[in-house]
Amino acid sequence: MTELERVDYSVLILLKNSIKNKKYDIKVNNPKIKAMLNLVNDKNIDTSYFPAQNKLNFFARLGEKICDGILNLLEFSAFLGEFIIKTLKILINPTQLRFKEFSNYIKDAGVNAVFIVSLTAFLIGVVLAYLGSSMLANFGASIFIVEIMGILTLREVAPLIAAIVVAGRSASSFTAQIGVMKLTEEIDAMKTMGFKPFNFLVLPRIIAMVLCLPVIIFITDAVSIFGQMLVCENLLDISFNDYLARFKDMIEIRHFVVGMIKAPFFGAVIAIIGCMRGFGVSQSAQSLGEMTTISVVNAIFWVIALDAFFAIIFMWLEI
Known part of the structure; x- marks a missing residue:
């Protein structure tokens, strides 16, 4: 050699x-x-x-998980604080908001999600009404299905269904979009040119989700109740008119308000976590996949945790 x-x-x-x-x-x-x-x-x-x-x-290993959880909570708090400060600045000067991107995110995260959310809500509404009717029929109290399923749908089921489906759909999308921009160094280019990535990439997404989710939850309420009405008419001989009349008499408007109060908070949490995980992507395709998965898991977890928090608060307030 x-x-x-x-x-x-x-x-x-x-x-x-x-x-x-x-x-x-x-x-x-x-x-x-x-x-x-x-x-x-x-x-x-x-x-x-x-x-x-x-x-x-x-x-x-338990210590590592606790430290990771604390770091994630601090990162989420910093992201939330920046969002609140930037939102207040936009309220003072609305011209800072990118209205074109804002309308696109409303379409992508809101309008395009209506079909899958409605389909899921309809099927779950049918299942709940079917199970509830079969159980109440054993006690001769089938008519109470209207108020039981109505209150359950307005307060818990519809908001959770809509938020979980949107979290799986939009949180992953936000993470992937921002993560790819970080991989291709577009975010670094924006900083070099003097643009603020938070204003361009994060604020329009969060505000769009905050405004879209109440509308999506309202549609989810209507579709889920419609599925329950179909089951009641076919299994319990409760006509649409009778169902709506009892629904109007027995269910107070506060149950609907409770579900709608949660909506903006669900939307903000989903968008913040999706964007935060997108900025956490490192320079590898594997990191992009991991962060996309983590964003979906975190978004669904925080939606359920927020729902539990609101349930406790409303119980204390007797709402």
């Missing part, structure tokens, strides 16, 4: 293993390769040795 100029250590190790226990003589002129050969042939070095991996015990 007198003419050899470059070689990799793995090639020399492969050569050594291939001609083991055989007489051989390797001739090289390059001093760097000579040094590499001497290192490979050094009998004091065990090339098959792998250092033991330190495995974390249960408490160490």
Whole structure:
């Protein structure tokens, strides 16, 4: 190998293993390769040795998870604080808001989500009404399905269905869009040109979600109740007119208001988490996939946690 100029250590190790226990003589002129050969042939070095991996015990892993959770909460709080400050500035000077992008996000995150949310709400409304009617029929109280399912739908089921479906659909979309922009260094280019990425990429998405989700939840209420009406008419002989009359008499408007109060908070949490995870993407496609998955999981978790928080608050206030 007198003419050899470059070689990799793995090639020399492969050569050594291939001609083991055989007489051989390797001739090289390059001093760097000579040094590499001497290192490979050094009998004091065990090339098959792998250092033991330190495995974390249960408490160490638990500590890591707690630290990650605290860091995520701090990051979310910082993101939320920046959103509130920038929103107040926009209220003072509305020209700072990108209305074209704002309308596009309303279409993508709101209008395009209506069909899948409505279909899901209709099917769940049918299932709930069917199960409820079969259980109440055992007690001869089938007529109470109107107020039971109506209150349940307006307060909990419809807002949760809409928020969870939108979280799975829009949070992942926001993360992927911003993550790809970070991978292609578009966000760095925006900073170089003097643009503020938060104003261009985050604010329109969050405001669009805050305004869209109440409308989506209202449609979800209507579609879910319509599915329940169909079940009641076919299984319980409760006509549409009778259902609507009892619904109007027995269900107070406060139950509808409770569901609508949650909507803007659900929309803000979904959009903030989606955008935050998008900015957390590092320079790899694997990171983009991981952050997209994490954003969906986090958004759904916080929607359910917020719903539980509101349920406790409304119970204390007796609303």
